[in-house]
Amino acid sequence: MYAKPVILARLLINNRRLWIPCMILVGLCAITLLLHESDNTNRDIETYVSTQPSKTFPFPLANSLTYDEVKFLLDQLFDTHVSLTDIQSIWNKLMNIWQQILTKFVHDACSLCHHNGSYCYESIDVTRYVYYINESFYPINEIKRPVGMGLFYYFDLEHLRAVNNSILPTDVSACDYFHMLQLMVNVQLILHQAQIKYFLTKGTLIGVLRHHDVIPWDTDIDLFIPSTATEKILQSFRRLDLSLNKNSSATTSSTMENSRKRLTKDRPSFHKDLVVYQFKNVHKVTSYKIFSLRSPIVNRTNYRWPKIDIFPYEENATHIYAYPKHQHNLGTMSYLAKSNVEPVYLRVLGPLLVPSPRQPRLSLKAMVRLGRSNLFHVCEGNTFLHRYNRGSTDNWRVPCKELHRNYPFVRSERNATTNLCSEELKFPQLNQGLSLYKYRCEEDLPRTLQ
Numbered sequence: 006m007y008a009k010p011v012i013l014a015r016l017l018i019n020n021r022r023l024w025i026p027c028m029i030l031v032g033l034c035a036i037t038l039l040l041h042e043s044d045n046t047n048r049d050i051e052t053y054v055s056t057q058p059s060k061t062f063p064f065p066l067a068n069s070l071t072y073d074e075v076k077f078l079l080d081q082l083f084d085t086h087v088s089l090t091d092i093q094s095i096w097n098k099l100m101n102i103w104q105q106i107l108t109k110f111v112h113d114a115c116s117l118c119h120h121n122g123s124y125c126y127e128s129i130d131v132t133r134y135v136y137y138i139n140e141s142f143y144p145i146n147e148i149k150r151p152v153g154m155g156l157f158y159y160f161d162l163e164h165l166r167a168v169n170n171s172i173l174p175t176d177v178s179a180c181d182y183f184h185m186l187q188l189m190v191n192v193q194l195i196l197h198q199a200q201i202k203y204f205l206t207k208g209t210l211i212g213v214l215r216h217h218d219v220i221p222w223d224t225d226i227d228l229f230i231p232s233t234a235t236e237k238i239l240q241s242f243r244r245l246d247l248s249l250n251k252n253s254s255a256t257t258s259s260t261m262e263n264s265r266k267r268l269t270k271d272r273p274s275f276h277k278d279l280v281v282y283q284f285k286n287v288h289k290v291t292s293y294k295i296f297s298l299r300s301p302i303v304n305r306t307n308y309r310w311p312k313i314d315i316f317p318y319e320e321n322a323t324h325i326y327a328y329p330k331h332q333h334n335l336g337t338m339s340y341l342a343k344s345n346v347e348p349v350y351l352r353v354l355g356p357l358l359v360p361s362p363r364q365p366r367l368s369l370k371a372m373v374r375l376g377r378s379n380l381f382h383v384c385e386g387n388t389f390l391h392r393y394n395r396g397s398t399d400n401w402r403v404p405c406k407e408l409h410r411n412y413p414f415v416r417s418e419r420n421a422t423t424n425l426c427s428e429e430l431k432f433p434q435l436n437q438g439l440s441l442y443k444y445r446c447e448e449d450l451p452r453t454l455q
């Protein structure tokens with residue numbers, strides 16, 4: 006019943022040549038719907054609405070600090086008049102709140118998705134995760150004063166990740182989302198342990214800017230690492246060796262066994278299930294897919310879902326570019342100035358904190374295909390369904406504004422005096438944001454999501 010207006014709306018947005026015929030059809034549709042409505046008045050004809058979090062969102066709740074308290078801490082953290090010692094103590098307070106939020110997330114997820122099975126709790130070592138993130142970003146001196154920091158002061162897995170509606174149906178359930186983040190925490194742990202530089206890219210970078218999370222309808226997580234670290238990556242995980250077995254069951258290369266044993270010696274058991282698979286796409290772009298052997302196989306592939314995609318990049322003294330170099334113009338990415346990337350700083354990815362490029366918007370322009378530069382105004386659906394290993398049958402683009410009533414979007418404000426930006430996740434049907442983020446914003450690019 007809703008299909009007609011939805012398809013027409015998409016065609017209209019994507020193809021201006023269809024405007025006139027579409028307008029005529031829309032007119033006809035509208036008349037049809039109006040006629041239909043008149044004899045079916047209690048039927049909801051709102052195209053964009055289906056499942057929504059209830060208005061009785063359990064809020065405020067749980068964590069030890071309120072919105073105002075977290076906001077105050079963040080304001081202090083970026084106040085240049087506050088002493089370094091005080092900055093360090095504020096930072097530690099925020100790290101402690103973050104640890105509580107993460108712990109709650111793991112408990113909620115393990116209860117919801119694994120009936121409190123002990124394996125689930127052991128699969129995420131919250132203490133170790135917080136330790137590595139803190140160690141890498143702790144404001145140890147004046148130069149390392151935070152550039153950006155924030156968190157969800159309230160993260161409820163079931164409600165936040167339950168949005169599914171008719172215009173962008175998603176097959177990523179709350180538990181699928183948990184499995185993506187469970188994987189991400191462990192990949193981050195290993196990258197820190199192996200001292201590999203990494204940061205968010207592509208869709209996941211769009212996600213942290215626009216939703217403080219993975220894009221609600223997206224199905225994977227993308228990271229960049231320097232190509233010089235590829236050997237380390239291969240040594241840090243079990244390797245999927247296809248020369249031994251063309252069928253899809255994973256095997257461990259025996260040559261890798263020893264180095265793996267050394268590296269996994271003191272890791273929780275979840276790591277033993279993680280596999281790295283070297284993948285070359287049709288453009289000969291190499292990526293490393295990391296997934297768990299516990300996840301289901303993706304049909305007609307050698308990997309599983311959920312997965313983390315790690316892309317190695319090449320670099321010279323001043324720039325980062327796609328690997329291999331001559332493929333840089335094939336939709337992968339163009340030259341990216343290092344000054345826009347480094348030093349990386351933390352961004353909010355749901356309950357996690359992940360290193361991101363220093364100038365995320367300028368970096369994104371180089372990372373994603375042309376035509377997506379207005380990605381704060383135009384929301385694009387998945388072009389590829391990673392879970393099913395096929396392109397989407399339904400390529401849509403809609404003005405993001407039209408999704409504000411159904412999906413959480415970040416609202417951003419810039420203080421021209423201080424050059425600080427404050428972000429907050431606006432959740433439909435709620436007056437108050439659920440996440441807070443503050444950073445030094447120097448980019449001369451639009452920030453608002455209006």
Ligand SMILES: *[C@@H]1O[C@H](CO)[C@@H](O)[C@H](O)[C@H]1NC(C)=O
Pocket residue numbers: 097100101135136139140143
């Ligand atoms: C973060 O690291 C610093 C420096 O190593 C340490 O003093 C501090 O206690 C750590 N904070 C947390 C919350 O772990």
Ligand SMILES: *[C@@H]1O[C@H](CO)[C@@H](O)[C@H](O)[C@H]1NC(C)=O
Pocket residue numbers: 116117119120121
């Ligand atoms: C898991 O444990 C918590 C607290 O003990 C309980 O509230 C919850 O119902 C349990 N979940 C399942 C699925 O058993």
Ligand SMILES: *[C@@H]1O[C@H](CO)[C@@H](O)[C@H](O)[C@H]1NC(C)=O
Pocket residue numbers: 169170174175176177178179
């Ligand atoms: C979302 O809705 C679509 C269509 O109504 C359904 O096929 C899909 O399974 C739903 N996804 C989840 C995660 O429930």
Ligand SMILES: *[C@@H]1O[C@H](CO)[C@@H](O)[C@H](O)[C@H]1NC(C)=O
Pocket residue numbers: 250251252
């Ligand atoms: C792959 O699986 C098929 C059917 O299960 C089997 O006949 C074939 O021998 C297997 N190939 C290899 C290389 O193991």
Ligand SMILES: *[C@@H]1O[C@H](CO)[C@@H](O)[C@H](O)[C@H]1NC(C)=O
Pocket residue numbers: 321322323324340
């Ligand atoms: C790095 O590569 C970019 C793009 O080709 C080039 O503009 C820049 O000058 C190079 N930098 C150095 C130091 O070679």
Ligand SMILES: *[C@@H]1O[C@H](CO)[C@@H](O)[C@H](O)[C@H]1NC(C)=O
Pocket residue numbers: 303304392393
């Ligand atoms: C994989 O293929 C099988 C057989 O064709 C099908 O039954 C199954 O639903 C597919 N699974 C996914 C995740 O697409």
Ligand SMILES: *[C@@H]1O[C@H](CO)[C@@H](O)[C@H](O)[C@H]1NC(C)=O
Pocket residue numbers: 420421422423
């Ligand atoms: C900008 O920040 C300054 C210093 O914190 C504050 O006094 C001022 O009110 C802020 N301006 C706006 C528009 O919020």
